[in-house]
Amino acid sequence: MSDNFDLIVIGGGPGGYVCAIRAAQLGLKTACVESRGTLGGTCLNVGCIPSKSLLNLSENYHKAKKNFFNQGIEVSDVRLNVEKMMSNKNKSVQVLTKGVEFLFKKNKVSYLKGKGVIFSPTSVVVYDQGKKTAYNTKNIVIATGSYSSSLPGVKIDEKNIISSTAALSLSSVPKSLVVIGGGYIGLEMGSVWKRLGAEVTVIENLPFITPGMDREVSNEFQKILAKQGIKFKLNSKVLSIKDLGSEVKIEYQSNEKNTPDTILANKTLIAVGRKPYTEGLNLNKIGVKKDEKGRIKVNKKFQTDIKNIYAIGDVIDGPMLAHKAEEEGIAVAELLAGQSGHVNYDVIPGVIYTSPEVAYVGRSEEQLKKDGIKYKIGKFPFLANSRAKVNNETEGFVKILADSKSDRVLGVHIIGPHCGDMIAEMALAMEFGASAEDIARTCHAHPTHTEAIKEAALAVDKRPIHF
Numbered sequence: 209m210s211d212n213f214d215l216i217v218i219g220g221g222p223g224g225y226v227c228a229i230r231a232a233q234l235g236l237k238t239a240c241v242e243s244r245g246t247l248g249g250t251c252l253n254v255g256c257i258p259s260k261s262l263l264n265l266s267e268n269y270h271k272a273k274k275n276f277f278n279q280g281i282e283v284s285d286v287r288l289n290v291e292k293m294m295s296n297k298n299k300s301v302q303v304l305t306k307g308v309e310f311l312f313k314k315n316k317v318s319y320l321k322g323k324g325v326i327f328s329p330t331s332v333v334v335y336d337q338g339k340k341t342a343y344n345t346k347n348i349v350i351a352t353g354s355y356s357s358s359l360p361g362v363k364i365d366e367k368n369i370i371s372s373t374a375a376l377s378l379s380s381v382p383k384s385l386v387v388i389g390g391g392y393i394g395l396e397m398g399s400v401w402k403r404l405g406a407e408v409t410v411i412e413n414l415p416f417i418t419p420g421m422d423r424e425v426s427n428e429f430q431k432i433l434a435k436q437g438i439k440f441k442l443n444s445k446v447l448s449i450k451d452l453g454s455e456v457k458i459e460y461q462s463n464e465k466n467t468p469d470t471i472l473a474n475k476t477l478i479a480v481g482r483k484p485y486t487e488g489l490n491l492n493k494i495g496v497k498k499d500e501k502g503r504i505k506v507n508k509k510f511q512t513d514i515k516n517i518y519a520i521g522d523v524i525d526g527p528m529l530a531h532k533a534e535e536e537g538i539a540v541a542e543l544l545a546g547q548s549g550h551v552n553y554d555v556i557p558g559v560i561y562t563s564p565e566v567a568y569v570g571r572s573e574e575q576l577k578k579d580g581i582k583y584k585i586g587k588f589p590f591l592a593n594s595r596a597k598v599n600n601e602t603e604g605f606v607k608i609l610a611d612s613k614s615d616r617v618l619g620v621h622i623i624g625p626h627c628g629d630m631i632a633e634m635a636l637a638m639e640f641g642a643s644a645e646d647i648a649r650t651c652h653a654h655p656t657h658t659e660a661i662k663e664a665a666l667a668v669d670k671r672p673i674h675f
């Protein structure tokens with residue numbers, strides 16, 4: 209054994225690296241094992257960060273090409289350079305992953321490069337290019353994340369049948385792209401390639417997109433995306449996908465019909481969800497149990513069946529979101545240091561970074577109905593918000609759901625400009641147990657998009673000013 213640690217975190221994504229840094233801050237001798245070669249996990253390397261770079265760049269391109277002229281900005285010869293766009297994205301990713309490495313050094317977290325395997329509840333073996341090193345540790349945190357699911361019988365080869373990883377690195381714009389799955393990844397990546405010139409069709413199993421989201425918002429979202437030219441085949445099941453070489457043949461069938469349809473595309477993106485990544489950790493032998501969906505079972509303190517082995521992030525229950533994993537990482541580190549870390553799962557915001565953005569926190573109308581909770585609704589459209597109006601970004605609305613008796617805010621759902629940032633105000637309000645009246649009486653700067661939040665809060669009591 210070459211070293212003794214208080215904590216070894218397996219996985220250097222947002223859950224794992226944040227956990228390692230917080231543990232080190234609290235005085236624990238900490239190591240983080242990562243096999244990818246760079247820190248930051250799926251999020252920084254092939255997920256949230258590169259996709260946000262491409263969403264931003266493709267939106268700039270789209271605006272320059274389609275919107276500037278009407279706004280009195282006359283540019284000619286707007287051309288796309290996909291190679292440069294990708295290198296811009298790669299540079300952002302590189303800077304940020306190196307940044308995490310710097311933070312490890314600053315906080316004295318040992319960065320163990322290689323694949324970590326749990327050898328016993330108190331030892332982890334790291335395999336790196338044929339070299340095997342064993343480390344002793346008092347505690348282990350599993351933060352190994354997730355991988356893209358596929359459809360039965362469909363092999364993602366990252367050539368014509370791709371996952372989000374290849375969709376973030378295409379070297380040219382495909383003439384046509386069929387996206388399977390109308391969730392976060394499908395709609396963000398579909399938006400990127402649509403703006404860059406591809407014909408995009410989304411095939412979704414359910415009769416609506418973004419399941420789990422407030423249905424009114426999800427319906428509005430789909431209408432807006434359809435207006436942007438994305439085609440939807442809802443309530444449709446994919447039967448088979450065949451790679452014909454230069455294109456892909458997708459056979460699908462509406463759940464209301466008995467006859468299949470086919471569609472040809474240059475590429476198809478499989479975005480039907482992700483699965484917890486637990487292979488090769490030796491969990492069976494150690495006695496760490498999983499549920500029927502392959503997620504590691506943990507108690508409220510994130511302990512697995514083996515008390516000093518913890519799990520956080522995409523490998524356990526809950527939304528597969530980087531910020532949820534980060535909160536869990538911090539909670540575990542604080543629990544290990546004898547503090548009372550916890551995560552409030554009622555207030556985890558979600559954002560889809562399309563244009564307009566979609567953001568929410570708390571419960572949807574459907575969930576409140578299911579839970580038998582009586583609620584009031586306050587809505588305000590961006591069409592009546594002065595800042596949105598001057599910026600020509602008037603699509604969408606803010607919807608606040610408050611308890612009909614206590615007025616406490618139970619959920620906020622926004623579709624509209626910059627709402628991915630605006631939702632933080634609502635998360636804070638909910639953490640403080642705010643009522644809609646509290647928000648309505650808070651002074652919001654004019655002219656800002658956030659005034660739409662204040663107005664929606666006023667609308668809960670049927671007294672909006674500008675609508």
Ligand code: NAI
Pocket residue numbers: 256359388389390391392393394396411412413414417418419444445446478479480481482527528529558559560561
């Ligand atoms: P998702 O769970 O968001 O959406 C998958 C969609 O595929 C669902 O609408 C589902 O009904 C549909 N589907 C499932 N099987 C299907 C089939 N056979 N045919 C047609 N449709 C089918 O999963 P997604 O988009 O793959 O994202 C994976 C995870 O990554 C999510 O949990 C999400 O939270 C996370 N993510 C978060 C982002 C963000 O925070 N902005 C961005 C990208 C991903």
